[in-house]
Amino acid sequence: AQSVSQHNHHVILSEAASLELGCNYSYGGTVNLFWYVQYPGQHLQLLLKYFSGDPLVKGIKGFEAEFIKSKFSFNLRKPSVQWSDTAEYFCAVLMDTGRRALTFGSGTRLQVQP
Amino acid sequence: NAGVTQTPKFQVLKTGQSMTLQCAQDMNHEYMSWYRQDPGMGLRLIHYSVGAGITDQGEVPNGYNVSRSTTEDFPLRLLSAAPSQTSVYFCASSLLGASLNVEQYFGPGTRLTVT
Numbered sequence: 001a002q003s004v005s006q007h008n009h010h011v012i013l014s015e016a017a018s019l020e021l022g023c024n025y026s027y028g029g030t031v032n033l034f035w036y037v038q039y040p041g042q043h044l045q046l047l048l049k050y051f052s053g054d055p056l057v058k059g060i061k062g063f064e065a066e067f068i069k070s071k072f073s074f075n076l077r078k079p080s081v082q083w084s085d086t087a088e089y090f091c092a093v094l095m096d097t098g099r100r101a102l103t104f105g106s107g108t109r110l111q112v113q114p
Numbered sequence: 115n116a117g118v119t120q121t122p123k124f125q126v127l128k129t130g131q132s133m134t135l136q137c138a139q140d141m142n143h144e145y146m147s148w149y150r151q152d153p154g155m156g157l158r159l160i161h162y163s164v165g166a167g168i169t170d171q172g173e174v175p176n177g178y179n180v181s182r183s184t185t186e187d188f189p190l191r192l193l194s195a196a197p198s199q200t201s202v203y204f205c206a207s208s209l210l211g212a213s214l215n216v217e218q219y220f221g222p223g224t225r226l227t228v229t
Contacts, residue, residue: 009154032214043222044157044204051215090156094214100164101147101172102206102218104156 002027004093006105013081014113021076021108023091032094033074034102035065039087047089050074061085083114116140118221120205126227127195135190135224137205143219144210146188150174150201151223157204163188164210195228202226 004025013019025031035047048059055067065076074091088109092102121136139146147162149172159172163182177199179191188207192199205221 004156006156030214034217036220044220046217049217092157094216094218096214099159099162099170099172100145100208100210100214101159101162102157104149104158106154106156 002093002095002097002103004091004103004105006089006091006108008108009106010109010111012111012113015083016080017112019076019078019081019085019110021089021091021110023074023076023105025072025074025091025093025103027072027093027095027097030096033065033067034092034094035059035063035074035076036090036092037087038090038107044090047076081110081112083112086110086112118205118207118219120203120221120224122224123222124225126229127192128229129196131195132191132193133195135192135203135205135226137188137190137221138186139188139205139207139219140186141207141219142185143207144185145216145218146182146205146207147172147218148178148180148188148190149204149206150199151204152201160190160203192226195226197228200226200228 033050036044058064091105118139148160149157161180163169203224206218208216208218
């Protein structure tokens with residue numbers, strides 16, 4: 001079955017540290033890739049998306065992600081995190097299976113300490 | 115343009131009660147779906163619809179019913195609530211084009227507690 005894995009469940013960083021959150025998926029067909037962020041008590045917001053073209057995509061708030069097709073990965077990065085980045089981050093994949101629904105990873109809770 | 119709206123925001127039910135979670139979108143999106151979010155499990159698909167009159171099951175459909183009588187609305191019904199249905203429920207919608215290059219828009223969620 002198709003799946004999405006986020007291996008980091010809880011990450012604690014100090015402000016100004018660099019961030020990389022891993023995301024891998026298991027599906028051999030065409031995919032579109034997304035990272036969502038959920039701030040405490042709020043709903044999902046789209047950080048960035050990859051449809052095609054340049055595998056390095058830039059999103060809002062200084063986040064970027066790189067799609068490596070050979071590794072089935074779509075890791076999220078930020079060079080310098082801020083306290084306001086404290087949130088839960090979800091990787092999601094849209095696969096060409098006909099269902100048109102996103103398959104989500106289990107999420108990574110990021111805690112940034114001032 | 116309100117996007118995707120969900121009501122109520124919070125709900126407490128007793129085991130065995132029924133209720134309907136409402137979802138509406140004003141973007142003329144053909145595709146609508148319901149997810150539940152549980153700690154450590156991300157979001158899981160309950161039901162989805164590709165247009166009025168057409169619905170199908172997702173990963174975790176048991177205990178939930180849906181219908182799609184209009185393009186705008188996609189209510190989720192719990193027929194007999196169970197504590198295992200305590201969760202946060204998100205509705206989402208998107209266009210339904212030939213390609214996958216579409217973005218899904220999420221509602222603000224409904225936090226449901228079943229006691």
